[in-house]
Amino acid sequence: MFLINDLITLLAANLILSQALGTSTIFIAAGSRKNLVATAGVITVFTTIGAAAAYLIDLLLQPSAADLRLLFYVIVVAVLYVTLLAAVYKFRDRWFEELRRYIHVSAFNCAVMGTLFTINSRAAMDGTMFNLWGYVSAGLEAGAGFVIAALMLTAAYRKLNSSKVPASFRGFPAMLVYLGIISMAVYSLK
Amino acid sequence: MNDRKKRLFGGVLGDNIVLSGLMVISPVIICGDTLKNAEALIYAFSAITFLSVLISSFVPRKLPYAAKVIVYALISALVYIPVKLAAREFYPESIERIGIYYPLLAVNSLIVFQTEAKFFRMKKGEMIISLLSCIVGFDIVMLLTGFLRELWAYGTINSRIVDMNTLIGGLSQPFGGFIFLGLMCGAYRFIRSLISKDDKNVRSDVNVSDK
Amino acid sequence: MLKKARKERLIWLDIMITLLTLELMSYFYYGIRSVFLAGICVVTGFAAELISIRLMGRKFTADDLTCTSDALIIALMFPAVMDYHVSVLAVLFAVIVAKNLFGGRLNMIFSPAAAAYVFVLTSWERQLLQYTEPHIKTGLFEEPAALVKSASYVFDHTGSFGHTDFEILLGNFSGPSGAVSILLLAVAAVVLMMRRSISAGAFIGTIFGTGLFAVVTPIVSSRGDSLKYSLVTNMVLFAAIYLVSDVRIAPKRDYYAFFYGLFIGVISYVLVLTGAKENAIVIVSVLFTPIALGFKHLEKHIEKAAVEASAEANAEVVTETAAGEGAPADE
Numbered sequence A: 001m002f003l004i005n006d007l008i009t010l011l012a013a014n015l016i017l018s019q020a021l022g023t024s025t026i027f028i029a030a031g032s033r034k035n036l037v038a039t040a041g042v043i044t045v046f047t048t049i050g051a052a053a054a055y056l057i058d059l060l061l062q063p064s065a066a067d068l069r070l071l072f073y074v075i076v077v078a079v080l081y082v083t084l085l086a087a088v089y090k091f092r093d094r095w096f097e098e099l100r101r102y103i104h105v106s107a108f109n110c111a112v113m114g115t116l117f118t119i120n121s122r123a124a125m126d127g128t129m130f131n132l133w134g135y136v137s138a139g140l141e142a143g144a145g146f147v148i149a150a151l152m153l154t155a156a157y158r159k160l161n162s163s164k165v166p167a168s169f170r171g172f173p174a175m176l177v178y179l180g181i182i183s184m185a186v187y188s189l190k
Numbered sequence B: 001m002n003d004r005k006k007r008l009f010g011g012v013l014g015d016n017i018v019l020s021g022l023m024v025i026s027p028v029i030i031c032g033d034t035l036k037n038a039e040a041l042i043y044a045f046s047a048i049t050f051l052s053v054l055i056s057s058f059v060p061r062k063l064p065y066a067a068k069v070i071v072y073a074l075i076s077a078l079v080y081i082p083v084k085l086a087a088r089e090f091y092p093e094s095i096e097r098i099g100i101y102y103p104l105l106a107v108n109s110l111i112v113f114q115t116e117a118k119f120f121r122m123k124k125g126e127m128i129i130s131l132l133s134c135i136v137g138f139d140i141v142m143l144l145t146g147f148l149r150e151l152w153a154y155g156t157i158n159s160r161i162v163d164m165n166t167l168i169g170g171l172s173q174p175f176g177g178f179i180f181l182g183l184m185c186g187a188y189r190f191i192r193s194l195i196s197k198d199d200k201n202v203r204s205d206v207n208v209s210d211k
Numbered sequence C: 001m002l003k004k005a006r007k008e009r010l011i012w013l014d015i016m017i018t019l020l021t022l023e024l025m026s027y028f029y030y031g032i033r034s035v036f037l038a039g040i041c042v043v044t045g046f047a048a049e050l051i052s053i054r055l056m057g058r059k060f061t062a063d064d065l066t067c068t069s070d071a072l073i074i075a076l077m078f079p080a081v082m083d084y085h086v087s088v089l090a091v092l093f094a095v096i097v098a099k100n101l102f103g104g105r106l107n108m109i110f111s112p113a114a115a116a117y118v119f120v121l122t123s124w125e126r127q128l129l130q131y132t133e134p135h136i137k138t139g140l141f142e143e144p145a146a147l148v149k150s151a152s153y154v155f156d157h158t159g160s161f162g163h164t165d166f167e168i169l170l171g172n173f174s175g176p177s178g179a180v181s182i183l184l185l186a187v188a189a190v191v192l193m194m195r196r197s198i199s200a201g202a203f204i205g206t207i208f209g210t211g212l213f214a215v216v217t218p219i220v221s222s223r224g225d226s227l228k229y230s231l232v233t234n235m236v237l238f239a240a241i242y243l244v245s246d247v248r249i250a251p252k253r254d255y256y257a258f259f260y261g262l263f264i265g266v267i268s269y270v271l272v273l274t275g276a277k278e279n280a281i282v283i284v285s286v287l288f289t290p291i292a293l294g295f296k297h298l299e300k301h302i303e304k305a306a307v308e309a310s311a312e313a314n315a316e317v318v319t320e321t322a323a324g325e326g327a328p329a330d331e
Helices: A002-012 A015-019 A023-029 A033-060 A063-091 A096-107 A110-125 A132-160 A172-189 B003-009 B025-031 B035-056 B065-090 B092-098 B101-106 B109-117 B124-154 B174-195 B199-210 C002-030 C032-055 C062-077 C084-097 C112-123 C151-158 C165-170 C182-194 C200-216 C223-232 C236-244 C254-275 C280-287 C289-330
Strands: none
Touching: A002 A132, A002 A172, A002 C254, A015 A110, A015 A132, A015 A172, A015 B174, A023 A033, A023 A096, A023 A110, A023 A132, A023 A172, A023 B025, A033 A063, A033 A096, A033 A110, A033 A132, A063 A096, A063 A110, A063 B065, A063 B101, A096 A110, A096 B065, A110 A132, A110 B101, A132 A172, A132 C289, A172 B174, A172 C112, A172 C280, B003 B124, B025 B035, B025 B092, B025 B101, B025 B124, B025 B174, B035 B065, B035 B092, B035 B101, B035 B109, B035 B124, B065 B092, B065 B101, B065 B109, B092 B101, B109 B124, B124 B174, C002 C032, C002 C062, C002 C182, C002 C236, C032 C062, C032 C084, C062 C084, C062 C112, C062 C236, C084 C112, C112 C236, C112 C280, C165 C182, C182 C200, C182 C236, C200 C223, C200 C236, C200 C254, C223 C236, C236 C254, C236 C280, C254 C280, C254 C289, C280 C289
């Protein structure tokens, strides 16, 4: 029972369905199972570790310098980006060429940066969230939300790209409407 | 339209970054529900994107791809600061309304990825024209979305009440944005295929850009 | 192919007959307004289908008449006094956005009626969830008076249901115009299952899931009452027949369809129990679209694997036969 309620809460707080963050990335991820696993994995790494670093930034940054937050978040993501590329190159050089693509796609996009800013604004409203675990768990949750939304899209991917769909709506427009209807159902649960 | 013209002015309609390239769609979906929001987003997007791409064009091309991407993101994060300060002067309410989508405009894919793939392969003058046409393309979509969603969801135009029988409140919500944008993309493609003499070519172009 | 096409038409006919009986009951309780609303929905659905099919470059066939049953389902889920403009918009949304935009009946993703209901719920919730009492007849263009909350709403929030079993069976309590006639719905379910016009697995799964949880974690103190009222309120029976068990949406095999229905039943019951979410089953049926599609993928994989296995077995038999036939010649 609680599990079902938690699942509904996770759906309702889903950054893609409720805030459209990372929509274009999800279209790439849903294309194949390999894309989905790799992109979701890399994005979860970025959002989780990025959230931990964002906590430190938010802790140290004075409210008067709040406009610098984006700059610091970009630096955090940049460091993660380089570290991840270097790690993949060093330890998994066989897969480097393939994984590199997903890291490029996942680093600077709305899914990651939007997650960091969303966590920041949620923590500003709810003081109990303002701790390292609060940030990290929110980052993980965002990654899980991305996986759920990507799975939902993957299930319908073939149908949305089918030749039976009118040419004008095939692919991207049909995907947007599909996500919109799912998002509408999630919204009506609130 | 010949190839050169298409390359320079395609961003306005023919190869619109939102409707065809699915770039910067989150702010359109979430914040594009009123004309006031649209105006504020247009200002922020136009200023940040134009200045960032222009400054980024001076980054040495010999740098590795990853380094260039980071530098572009850092430049736009720096450009974001004065743009936001100016917004506080001219659009003080908009900052609250647009919320987290303001900084997200600074890491949009037009700046971070399209610079490398498209703009920096052109001469400076051409690049500026092409960039401006992409920005105008975004602005048109944003205005249209803001106008129609405000009219149908709230029954107002720029906060002025209009006589509307039935309002569709859901259009102001994120799901309304998804569905509206999806329908708009479909309509855009349909019109494009009607206008284009070479229908097949248009559809294949669209498919490629969508991927 | 011909058989399949004929079957689609027969399914439509079966569904329409059961829906028309529900509409008749609705006329008995709410008068001509209910019939007029249904008429507007059906005509709008038909016109929208006709135009969108022309735009898609296809020919309208008798199979495309399913748009009228979808429209009638929508009308029956609404209060009899629903605004006509909203009803028209709902049907347009169902036919154009939730169905034909994805390729129409050849490529169904959502149940059009369920998607349209959720669409109306998100934009006109107050209108959608306020009803006139049975036997209060409103004129065609009269403003509805004395609107009340549904019996489901009262049950979800207070746990009490002030109607006799006889009234429940006949649908003599406030609620959506066609979704409260429990006896008729029960008969319709049996008939449609026997004629294979709905997915029996999905229907039984939904009822079993809701019933099981209603007994295990009752919504009221008596388990029997919890079971009874959980099945007759919140459009559970109506949605289980016409939305969840829609053969165009539910998985083909009864085994998978059962689990699909079971999950919908359980989750919608939990939403009613914990959040008093009225008619949660309709929302959950839309949310479970990806699950139905996932099950369908699984079915395709299994069918493919079965075909490959039988082809391999056939090949082996042929080889063995050839070897067997060749052996005496060698001797």
